Amino acid sequence: MALLDVKHLGMRFGGLQANVNISFQMERGEMVGLIGPNGAGKSTLFNCLAGVYNPTEGRILFKDRDVTGSRPYEMARIGLARTFQVYVATGDLNVIENIMVGGFMRTRSPRAAREKADSLVEKMNLAGLVQERVANLPVAAQKRVTMATALATDPDLLLLDEVAAGLNPSEIDQMIDVIRWVHHDLKVTVLLIEHVMELVMKLSHRVLVLESGRLIAEGEPAAVSRNPEVIKAYLGERYAAE
Amino acid sequence: MEVLKRAFDFSDFPRTDLCVAGTVALFLLVFPLLPHSSFAMATMIQFLMFSVYGMGWNTIGGYGGQVDLGKAQYVGIGAYTTAVMMIRWQVPFWVSLPIGMALAVGWSFILGYPLFRLRGHYFAIATIAVSLVLKDLFEAWSFVGAARGLKIPLRADMPSFLYLQFREDYYYYYVILGFFFVGLFYINWFRQSRIGYQLRCIKDNEEVAKSLGIDAHWAKIKAYAVATAFVAAVGSFHACYNFNIEPEDTMSLDLSVLIALMAMLGGAGSLWGPIIGAAVLVPMKNYLGAWFGAKAGLVGIDLIIYSAIIMGIAAFEPRGIWGLITRLRESRRS
């Protein structure tokens, strides 16, 4: 039973078809990367999976349930969590409180939520920062906070939205370790949208490539990076020929 | 049991705060025993009433971040339920109190469902609109005395705790003080509970909240219902304390605004905020009103000063007095 089964997904906004006939599956325990040039429709696909958009065509099956058109809070409760790229907070909640909100999805007890948050904080290198407001943190830490918050909901599938954006090389290395830990220790299946190739290629078992709303390639990282269609999508015809 | 423990758990506040709070609590307990004028007593009772109003408002307006300017309609429901039941059917206060609260909360669920599709200014204006419509209805409804209102007759068996009729103000004082402490402990529990955290997350960033499994719409409705319960309870008290109620003083926009204002001035979204706000504005309103009102031709100057304060706070420290205190502390820490 595939964890996630996307069948002929399409998303149209008025006259613009952002996603066209996308089909793929994800098994439990996989780490899948989703790449593609700007405007390829990655964010749209992401938002369809997360329940933010209601796909205009196709179906999404998660844990064998048809979840097409479910709302974000329903998706979260079913076991699909996501991170946010830009975390704009007015600063009411600090780091630990943020993560606790995630924990509250599975428990009513503040003590239990706090315990869950504490365990995540330790593992994700946020120990010294628990009382800080998220907005005051450096970018890399903010990303870990949003990941920890999503993880506190005990998801089966975690969608990571460009977690490497804005990180310097050493931070990227740290992030790779964190994601590996999430995948291996917490047994969370991961779908990463990324622009930073290094991260995607190092981590993914499989890579999906989108271009102009369609899935143009799927396979292991090495194979995909040599795929002429993929090269054409990123660099144009001239390079593909080489 | 854990719930009760949390209600009394103030440990996340610094020692100084707790000492101040303790001192104030002590003062409130012994106030009637100290020498005081009846004007001061009336002011204190009003302060306590507005503290409880404010604490309730704070759940949806402060922690929830949705400014509600229509709470007075629920004050009216509480007040009128108690008044009508007492006048027509001799129902004791302590029975009509929960009934009034239940009616108000029921109405709040009916309204809340469509109302919380809105946010920000639109929400605020819609709350005003609905409250005004209800007030208009009460002003035309003969069952509740229309615009003239209702008058609760004095009972032969006064003083009566059952019917909340006393000759001395200090009985009323202790009743509302009881409400005050119950409310305070409830809100202390609330802010440390799941719903409290969820609301604050919704206020910070509703998208994130939804992605964490929170049904934002429903959470807000729940908070709104809590606020309503608080406000209706004090409304019932108001009916017994004042004996005379009419739509203009229980359901007016001015009351709705005052409630929201005091909470905001003191610090919306904090535990002490509404109490601080009431502590500042109620005496100011009463004493300024007495001072200036006495001088002919200076009507409304207390409100002018009020509104100037509001504008100042809104422009320079929207998080209110408590926000100011927190800011000063943080800057001193770093």
Added chain:
Amino acid sequence: MTAETLLVQVLKALVSGLTMGMVFGLVALGLTIIFGVMDIVNFAHGEFLMIGMYCGLLTYSNLGVDPLVGLPISAVVGFVLGIGCYYGLVQFLLRGPMIAQLFGTFGLMLFLRNLALLIMGADPRGVHHGILVGKSFVLGAGIVMELTKLVAGIFSLLAFAAVWWLMNRTRVGLALTATALDGQAARYMGIPTEKMNAFAWGLGGTTVAVAGALLVNFWPVDPNVGLLFTMIAFTTVALGGFGSIPGAAFAGLIVGVLINLPPIWDALSAFSQWSVVSGGELHQFKYSFVYLAFFLIMVFRPRGLFGWKY
């Protein structure tokens, strides 16, 4: 009641509603412009109107100038008021969270209302001797139309046309429209958005003050009149669509007719001898209809008729 009388009543209410509606549209215009340009809702809008009304009243009573002739004075006062409020308060509010903006303009509303109470006293005052007051215009078939209302309606229409021309045909107006559509882009193009914000407030103040000066010819003014008109303005803007100028005009007409509706209902029920609600009291609720309309619009169609900014 005969069918003819009923018809007359209905037509009368309709005509009255439409002309008043034009004025309501003008009242709402300022609110929608301000909102379009900077996303702030001015709770004190009705108080601006009230000041415009007092202005019209005072130019008449103190300067002996007919309110209609004295319109430019109200316009100037409104402009200064708007700009003053912007630089004195609103520019600070814009930096804060929404709750601050809400309370800031609410405070302004209380401030202006009580200031008026202090200075002018609580008694309602009206204009009783203008050139047009008391004169009527017979539309035929017994429909009597007060000239003041008619002229107010016409002037409102002219004011609308003037604003439309300003927004679409002058440099300043286009800059304002640009700021409304995309503040950041406007700044990149060298448009001084701070000044545009102030100008929006000035323009809003002018239009609503002029509306007030027109209104005072047939509607008595007292310090509390602001709240009602704030609500009417909000409903009008919501119906027309936040930010839309033509929306404000159409919505104004609809709201004007809506306010005159309960008398139509009373007339209908008297005509058919069929009391749906406790008959003759329906006119008490004429403003409640407005508030209810606002609520329903916001819940079911927040975009209104032509809104582009909800």
